[in-house]
Amino acid sequence: MEKLYKILEGIRSDIDFRNNTVKLIDDGVLDSFDIIAIIGELNEAFEVEISVEELLPENFNSPEAMMDLIHKLQEEV
Amino acid sequence: MKIIKDIVGTICFFLVGLLIFMGVGSVLGTDEEYSEMMFQGYYAEQENIIDAVFIGNSHIYKFWQPAFAWEEYGMASTELATSSMPGCTMKNVAIEALKTQSPKVIVIDITPFANIDKENNKVHLLLDNMKFSKNRLDLVENFCKFTNVEGMDKMQYYFPIMQFHSRWKELTNADFTQTRPSYLNSNYQKTFMKKLKEDVEHPTTEEREKIGEQNEAALLDLLEWCKNQKDVDFQFLAVPVVREKNLGRMNYVGDIVKEYGFDFVNYNEEGMFEIFDFNVKKDFEDVNHTNINGSYKFTKVYGEYLIERYGLADHRGESPYDSWDGKAEKYHSKIDKYFIYAEEKQEE
Amino acid sequence: MAAVCAVYFIVPIKCRWAVLLAASYLFYWWNSAYLAFVLAGMTAITWLIGLWLERKNQKSAEYIKLHKEEMDASARKSYKLSVTKRKKWILFLGILLDLGVLLFFKYYNFFLENTSPLLAYLGIDPDAFKLDLLLPLGISFYTLQAIAYMVDMYRGKYKADHHFFKFALFMSFFPQIVQGPIARHNALAEQLQTGHAFDFTRLKYGCQLILWGFMKKLILADRIGILSDTVFGSYKDYGGMVLLFSVILYGLQVYGDFSGGMDIARGVSQIFGIELELNFRQPYFAKSIEEFWRRWHITLGAWMRDYIFYPLSLSKRFGALGRGARKIFGNYIGKKLPSFLAMFIVYFLVGFWHGSSWKYVAYGIWNGVIITAGILLEPVYQKGLALFRVKEKSYGWSLFQMFRTFLLCSVGRFFPRAASCTAAIVMMKQVCLSPQPWQLVDGTLLTLGLDGKDMAVLFGMVVLVLLVDIAHERGIRIRETVASQGLVCRWLVYWTAFYLIVIFGIYGPAYSSAAFIYQQF
Numbered sequence: 001m002e003k004l005y006k007i008l009e010g011i012r013s014d015i016d017f018r019n020n021t022v023k024l025i026d027d028g029v030l031d032s033f034d035i036i037a038i039i040g041e042l043n044e045a046f047e048v049e050i051s052v053e054e055l056l057p058e059n060f061n062s063p064e065a066m067m068d069l070i071h072k073l074q075e076e077v
Numbered sequence: 078m079k080i081i082k083d084i085v086g087t088i089c090f091f092l093v094g095l096l097i098f099m100g101v102g103s104v105l106g107t108d109e110e111y112s113e114m115m116f117q118g119y120y121a122e123q124e125n126i127i128d129a130v131f132i133g134n135s136h137i138y139k140f141w142q143p144a145f146a147w148e149e150y151g152m153a154s155t156e157l158a159t160s161s162m163p164g165c166t167m168k169n170v171a172i173e174a175l176k177t178q179s180p181k182v183i184v185i186d187i188t189p190f191a192n193i194d195k196e197n198n199k200v201h202l203l204l205d206n207m208k209f210s211k212n213r214l215d216l217v218e219n220f221c222k223f224t225n226v227e228g229m230d231k232m233q234y235y236f237p238i239m240q241f242h243s244r245w246k247e248l249t250n251a252d253f254t255q256t257r258p259s260y261l262n263s264n265y266q267k268t269f270m271k272k273l274k275e276d277v278e279h280p281t282t283e284e285r286e287k288i289g290e291q292n293e294a295a296l297l298d299l300l301e302w303c304k305n306q307k308d309v310d311f312q313f314l315a316v317p318v319v320r321e322k323n324l325g326r327m328n329y330v331g332d333i334v335k336e337y338g339f340d341f342v343n344y345n346e347e348g349m350f351e352i353f354d355f356n357v358k359k360d361f362e363d364v365n366h367t368n369i370n371g372s373y374k375f376t377k378v379y380g381e382y383l384i385e386r387y388g389l390a391d392h393r394g395e396s397p398y399d400s401w402d403g404k405a406e407k408y409h410s411k412i413d414k415y416f417i418y419a420e421e422k423q424e425e
Numbered sequence: 426m427a428a429v430c431a432v433y434f435i436v437p438i439k440c441r442w443a444v445l446l447a448a449s450y451l452f453y454w455w456n457s458a459y460l461a462f463v464l465a466g467m468t469a470i471t472w473l474i475g476l477w478l479e480r481k482n483q484k485s486a487e488y489i490k491l492h493k494e495e496m497d498a499s500a501r502k503s504y505k506l507s508v509t510k511r512k513k514w515i516l517f518l519g520i521l522l523d524l525g526v527l528l529f530f531k532y533y534n535f536f537l538e539n540t541s542p543l544l545a546y547l548g549i550d551p552d553a554f555k556l557d558l559l560l561p562l563g564i565s566f567y568t569l570q571a572i573a574y575m576v577d578m579y580r581g582k583y584k585a586d587h588h589f590f591k592f593a594l595f596m597s598f599f600p601q602i603v604q605g606p607i608a609r610h611n612a613l614a615e616q617l618q619t620g621h622a623f624d625f626t627r628l629k630y631g632c633q634l635i636l637w638g639f640m641k642k643l644i645l646a647d648r649i650g651i652l653s654d655t656v657f658g659s660y661k662d663y664g665g666m667v668l669l670f671s672v673i674l675y676g677l678q679v680y681g682d683f684s685g686g687m688d689i690a691r692g693v694s695q696i697f698g699i700e701l702e703l704n705f706r707q708p709y710f711a712k713s714i715e716e717f718w719r720r721w722h723i724t725l726g727a728w729m730r731d732y733i734f735y736p737l738s739l740s741k742r743f744g745a746l747g748r749g750a751r752k753i754f755g756n757y758i759g760k761k762l763p764s765f766l767a768m769f770i771v772y773f774l775v776g777f778w779h780g781s782s783w784k785y786v787a788y789g790i791w792n793g794v795i796i797t798a799g800i801l802l803e804p805v806y807q808k809g810l811a812l813f814r815v816k817e818k819s820y821g822w823s824l825f826q827m828f829r830t831f832l833l834c835s836v837g838r839f840f841p842r843a844a845s846c847t848a849a850i851v852m853m854k855q856v857c858l859s860p861q862p863w864q865l866v867d868g869t870l871l872t873l874g875l876d877g878k879d880m881a882v883l884f885g886m887v888v889l890v891l892l893v894d895i896a897h898e899r900g901i902r903i904r905e906t907v908a909s910q911g912l913v914c915r916w917l918v919y920w921t922a923f924y925l926i927v928i929f930g931i932y933g934p935a936y937s938s939a940a941f942i943y944q945q946f
Contacts, residue, residue, distance in 0.1 A: 040747065
């Protein structure tokens with residue numbers, strides 16, 4: 001989890017991801033550039049392959065949701 | 078309960094809207110006052126007291142003055158005439174006239190059929206001042222049929238506001254004041270007081286000139302309708318003018334009218350013009366219209382003829398006409414300054 | 426419209442969708458007759474491809490379930506890969522067919538023109554192949570809907586639509602077929618297919634939205650239209666400042682026209698109980714061009730994002746490109762390069778989608794360049810802010826950003842509005858080199874087709890739209906607020922709106938008393 005926070009903060013230092021209460025996608029906090037950057041980092045760091053099919057708002061609305069997605073993908077392989 | 082409340086609310090809502098619509102319409106409607114006054118005067122008249130109704134364009138309202146006819150003969154006449162009234166609308170104007178009056182005769186001006194320069198726009202002078210009714214919708218339908226207006230272009234005649242809404246820019250105080258009905262529907266426009274100031278010979282012709290397919294179709298439509306009216310006579314009239322332009326076509330229309338067995342009086346025929354004893358310089362406003370002075374002479378002569386032809390009564394002193402003397406007097410207060418035969422009239 | 430509405434609420438709830446379908450095809454037929462067959466054909470293609478893809482999805486899932494024990498991870502992976510490959514071909518076929526229709530109708534002549542030197546070289550006369558094609562109404566919109574549906578099927582996002590006629594309604598729903606919003610099957614189809622009971626409040630709200638739409642269209646957009654037709658029709662006669670003024674107004678015209686159209690579409694749908702997606706969210710309050718495109722024509726932006734931008738930037742090739750670029754340009758640019766490239770492709774397509782002419786392509790690229798510049802200049806801006814001690818969250822700075830975006834956005838509109846790309850560039854030059862600012866005050870503005878009174882109405886309407894947008898931005902729901910007022914106030918608002926349209930709208934044959942001056946007959 002800590003690894004995820006580090007990545008997120010590396011991309012958008014202006015957002016407090018640890019105490020986040022809003023929906024990151026639905027409320028427009030992260031834009032599509034951020035998403036692409038985040039996915040790139042996550043793929044490398046967690047050795048997963050997040051594909052277009054997983055690009056649903058609910059998978060990226062919070063750091064927790066992203067972590068769940070990563071776990072799910074890691075299990076599948 | 079809720080449903081009833083909603084329905085009642087909706088109905089009220091639209092009624093309010095309709096009221097505003099009428100208000101907006103009357104403010105934005107044509108700023109041409111005389112036609113409005115004409116219709117106001119007509120609708121304000123007591124029912125079934127008129128003996129002769131005149132229908133047509135400026136050849137009616139610049140020639141026939143009901144106020145003079147009343148003073149001279151006690152004749153109860155009125156007119157429904159607007160500038161460039163299209164021939165194809167005259168049937169519906171006659172129907173409108175018969176709604177509230179039961180005249181002995183309807184005099185129909187034939188120049189709308191003899192005139193082939195069309196000014197479609199001017200139908201608004203007539204249309205917009207007519208009360209809303211099925212007849213008004215029929216009028217639009219007829220007008221569109223005979224002038225080849227189709228599809229969405231018809232809308233501007235059904236909803237005149239489509240055309241007039243852009244008048245918001247040129248509104249003046251006059252648009253917000255209620256127009257008064259005219260005095261016995263007699264004319265007192267400014268131009269009507271002008272003089273031609275030159276002598277023009279009265280032309281005459283025996284020629285026959287075609288009036289165009291649509292005009293002819295509209296004329297036949299009118300004549301067919303007239304044939305079916307049992308309680309009223311029709312007289313078709315061509316007023317005396319000193320311009321040659323439409324004379325050939327007037328003759329052509331006259332032939333058709335006579336074929337149908339209706340009366341046709343053409344004051345431009347050989348020898349007819351002279352019976353008015355016009356002084357063209359003083360009695361005409363332009364080559365196509367008499368002015369206040371000429372209209373006095375015309376009304377006198379033609380009125381006498383009508384009374385004789387249809388046995389119209391002298392209504393002076395009768396109770397439904399109590400207000401008529403007063404109205405005629407008010408009319409004179411508007412015109413006497415310009416009316417050169419006023420004294421002559423007094424002496425009689 | 427009233428008739429459709431009446432019939433809709435009279436027939437049994439179960440068949441209400443059929444009323445909408447019939448109305449949609451009637452509307453389409455009335456507009457473009459035989460081109461309805463194009464729509465029907467595309468509907469059929471899309472529907473079949475959707476079913477096919479779903480079957481593949483189901484079959485492969487069943488297969489894996491059945492052979493769970495026998496397959497190890499790598500076998501499963503290779504099986505999945507082979508299925509995906511086949512699905513890809515099906516999807517490709519579907520997109521090829523749908524897109525082919527769009528390209529043929531919309532871009533055939535454009536391609537012909539642009540390959541004419543080549544054709545001439547080959548001894549073919551390009552004019553002989555020119556076709557006088559009528560563009561099927563709304564084809565640019567429903568093609569995108571169709572593609573989105575097929576891709577979603579490929580991705581297995583939701584279930585395919587098995588009922589052909591219900592699916593046809595999704596493709597043809599009349600309020601939105603002309604200008605969108607571009608709908609997603611999972612958001613719209615369900616709403617269309619289930620019948621809705623009559624609801625008086627909804628009817629009222631729908632009508633109000635329609636009224637507001639017409640206000641924006643007839644009072645604002647069509648009024649500016651007169652001015653922009655004058656100016657851009659003979660742009661060489663005017664100084665740069667007048668051109669700038671006009672292009673800014675033109676931006677408002679497009680906004681009034683397009684968002685007004687959306688309000689009408691949404692209002693009509695609302696009467697039937699159907700919520701269309703929001704297509705505009707106060708776009709002129711955006712603080713950057715990028716944000717602008719997230720607020721302007723939202724459904725197009727979302728479509729481009731989901732079906733072009735993400736797949737492109739997440740594809741293996743783009744990933745490889747990023748890694749390569751990082752080695753050459755370093756981390757900052759390297760990381761951003763694939764996204765930028767994808768973004769450029771997106772804006773190129775957005776521009777091209779707007780129309781078959783190079784000027785639209787230029788318009789797309791203009792947007793792409795500004796966004797790139799904005800992001801690359803971000804550090805510079807930060808430094809500048811720090812230098813002048815401007816607070817980033819301050820009101821003034823936000824206002825400045827909005828104004829900057831509005832201006833950049835407006836200037837970009839020289840491209841789509843001008844007759845050609847060259848004309849647009851000439852005008853932009855004019856703005857810089859020959860501004861002639863005195864034309865703004867010497868009365869020239871009143872010779873552009875709108876007189877002082879028109880300008881006053883225009884200004885009033887712009888202020889009204891601005892106020893409404895501010896209210897929306899602050900989360901005030903105007904219709905609800907009005908509805909909670911007393912009767913007199915409510916009716917006043919409604920009828921005022923209606924009569925503002927009736928009186929100040931630009932419609933019908935223009936009238937002036939001059940045409941009625943009393944003539945001698």
